[in-house]
Amino acid sequence: MSLLVLDGLSKSFGGLAALGNVNLEIADREYLGIIGPNGAGKTTLLSVLAGQLRPTSGKIVFDGQDITGWSADRVASVGLVRTFQLMRPFESMTVLENVAIASHNKIRSIPKARDHAADVIDRVGLGTYKDAMSGTLPTAGLKRLELARALALEPRVLLLDEVLAGLVPTERAPIIDLLREIHQDGVTVLFVEHIMAAVLALSERLLVMHEGQQLALGVPADVIQDAAVVDAYLGEDY
Numbered sequence: 001m002s003l004l005v006l007d008g009l010s011k012s013f014g015g016l017a018a019l020g021n022v023n024l025e026i027a028d029r030e031y032l033g034i035i036g037p038n039g040a041g042k043t044t045l046l047s048v049l050a051g052q053l054r055p056t057s058g059k060i061v062f063d064g065q066d067i068t069g070w071s072a073d074r075v076a077s078v079g080l081v082r083t084f085q086l087m088r089p090f091e092s093m094t095v096l097e098n099v100a101i102a103s104h105n106k107i108r109s110i111p112k113a114r115d116h117a118a119d120v121i122d123r124v125g126l127g128t129y130k131d132a133m134s135g136t137l138p139t140a141g142l143k144r145l146e147l148a149r150a151l152a153l154e155p156r157v158l159l160l161d162e163v164l165a166g167l168v169p170t171e172r173a174p175i176i177d178l179l180r181e182i183h184q185d186g187v188t189v190l191f192v193e194h195i196m197a198a199v200l201a202l203s204e205r206l207l208v209m210h211e212g213q214q215l216a217l218g219v220p221a222d223v224i225q226d227a228a229v230v231d232a233y234l235g236e237d238y
């Protein structure tokens with residue numbers, strides 16, 4: 001049985017169909033890459049799945065349960081957790097405090113939530129910045145903090161929106177290793193990303209979106225050869 005089923009999922013903003021009839025089944029523990037040009041609907045798809053946006057039509061079934069129209073908090077509480085393309089931590093709070101807020105959703109005791117947050121912070125490699133103000137972190141640190149806030153909610157499915165954007169290759173490599181470890185620990189990942197080397201290194205299957213629609217879906221080696229994908233996104237030089 002699929003862990004996550006998207007059935008005719010659509011989202012319109014006025015006359016614009018940002019998402020048009022997406023049908024997709026994602027297996028438990030799958031690593032699904034999602035690519036496509038700017039404006040293809042990738043972030044909209046994650047927002048609809050994570051409960052920030054209500055779909056215009058269609059259905060989302062997670063672990064056998066219809067979660068369509070649920071709030072973001074409720075969706076996160078059953079294990080569907082996203083990161084944001086634009087990171088928005090509480091800048092005048094420390095890294096630990098930011099992650100502890102997320103942990104506190106799972107763990108009612110404040111000292112235990114802080115301990116849990118500290119463990120998650122170590123895991124994403126931010127241990128030395130635990131007591132730093134979040135607003136002082138460089139981009140790579142903010143990306144790790146964004147991951148830590150998501151991991152603190154103990155996701156079964158992690159929805160990642162361009163966690164590698166804005167990083168130089170030396171900053172990307174350790175985060176790619178971290179993402180691989182998270183997946184190996186049993187987390188299902190939906191990985192929206194433009195950095196193709198990372199997409200190909202991590203994804204077991206690849207979804208290509210274009211103008212809100214599914215342009216291609218399959219094993220990465222096949223999908224990147226697809227003439228429509230080359231035409232719409234990758235380009236001849238890829």
Ligand SMILES: Nc1ncnc2c1ncn2[C@@H]1O[C@H](COP(=O)(O)OP(=O)(O)OP(=O)(O)O)[C@@H](O)[C@H]1O
Nearest residue numbers: 013016018036037038039040041042043044045085
């Ligand atoms: N809140 C909104 N209101 C109106 N239009 C929106 C809204 N959010 C997204 N859109 C539009 O929906 C379309 C899909 O946007 P989306 O952000 O999902 O694209 P994307 O694939 O994530 O692009 P990128 O690679 O640039 O992040 C775009 O045309 C965008 O302008």
Ligand SMILES: [Mg+2]
Nearest residue numbers: 042043044085
């Ligand atoms: Mg986006």
